[in-house]
Amino acid sequence: MREVAFIKQNKDKWLDFEKSIFGKELKNPDELASLYTHLVNDLSYAQTYYPKSKTILYLNNLAAKAFQKIYKTKRQDKNRFIYFFKTEIPQIMFEYRRYVLYAFLIFGVFVGIGALSSAYDDSYVRLVLGDNYVNTTLENIKDGDPVAIYKSGSNWGSFIGITLKNLRVCVANVVTGVFAGFGTGYIMMENGLMVGSFQYMFQKEDVLWESVRGIWIHGAMEIFAIVISGSAGFIIGASILFPKTYSRITSFKTGLKTGVKILMSLFPFFICAGFLEGYITRYSNTMPNWLSVGIILITLSIISYYYIIYPHIVNNKQQNNQLNAVI
Incomplete structure (x- = not known):
């Protein structure tokens, strides 16, 4: 599949996922987890067939931010100060x-x-x-x-x-x-x-x-x-x-x-x-x-x-x- 067709086929799904993660109205956790799995699969596909594409950078950044939002543990929530310096700032700096x-x-x-x-x-x-x-x-x-x-x-x-x-x-x-x-x-x-x-x-x-x-x-x-x-x-x-x-x-x-x-x-x-x-x-x-x-x-x-x-x-x-x- 050509990269243009790949982007056209999945663009709406990616944008919907992006809005769900960073918008005010969040989907339920199971649906978000399912969308996240599809996103990672799309990232793996892009890395295999379009290794030099900027699409990889977009999907990788989206996946990283989504993972942080979906899979953040309760312990991290309780120790917000520690999480800020131990994980959040390093992620930002990277x-x-x-x-x-x-x-x-x-x-x-x-x-x-x-x-x-x-x-x-x-x-x-x-x-x-x-x-x-x-x-x-x-x-x-x-x-x-x-x-x-x-x-x-x-x-x-x-x-x-x-x-x-x-x-x-x-x-x-x-x-x-x-x-x-x-x-x-x-x-x-x-x-x-x-x-x-x-x-x-x-x-x-x-x-x-x-x-x-x-x-x-x-x-x-x-x-x-x-x-x-x-x-x-x-x-x-x-x-x-x-x-x-x-x-x-x-x-x-x-x-x-x-x-x-x-x-x-x-x-x-x-x-x-x-x-x-x-x-x-x-x-x-x-x-x-x-x-x-x-x-x-x-x-x-x-x-x-x-x-x-x-x-x-x-x-x-x-x-x-x-x-x-x-x-």
Whole structure:
């Protein structure tokens, strides 16, 4: 059977199933389970005869969402908090993994632009970071403590202030996604240019290593969280620009809900980054290299595992559960 005929033959059934799953009026569980079985069979057929078709992607996404809705256990319902972090967010991150890639690429490009601009224009660092910050940092470098600016204020005050600051940046990243993603792109540009010019300033003063072993104790998790929030903003923007088979308003509501969920999942990492900056970074110049580097690698590994590696593990487990449910 030609793919066009296959789609034409089953299109109404797929759309009916999609409305039943995501609409307000749900069919009874037995009927939904039966439709789900037919959907998985159609997916298997498409994978066999149309291996490079976009139909497979559509059916696979629909089957994954349907499985989550139909076969979610009572235990998951009772432990909603655990389910949110253990299953729901990883599923979202896997489904929208390309937006995470886009966010990292965009941020990385602007980091490079910030560093290159600083290398070719001495005034660029001051333009981005401000004269007061640059002058203070240069004085600290002369005094032999490049990251002394992170030692000002009390531990508790710094912890709360930095946590709230990071939260504001990430909320702005998500909220400005409603401007078709361009608002998020602008915030990512600002932060990328800032990081690039900031690190080049230390490189120029021959204290790059001292800055890395100090600032990135909290910066590894902080910057990663900002990029993840950027991907959430891009998801919202894409839901407006590319509604696919949904109405634009339905697509936007789904994208907004997804973006907010990703933002909520970042809260523990905001708190952790704020704690590290308020209580640990200020002691970076007195701790051994192995300890500061160890903290950086551990924090980076935890957040990258959760948002990049773990979603693939959850997806593979879910696919196995789908096959077992059908069998």
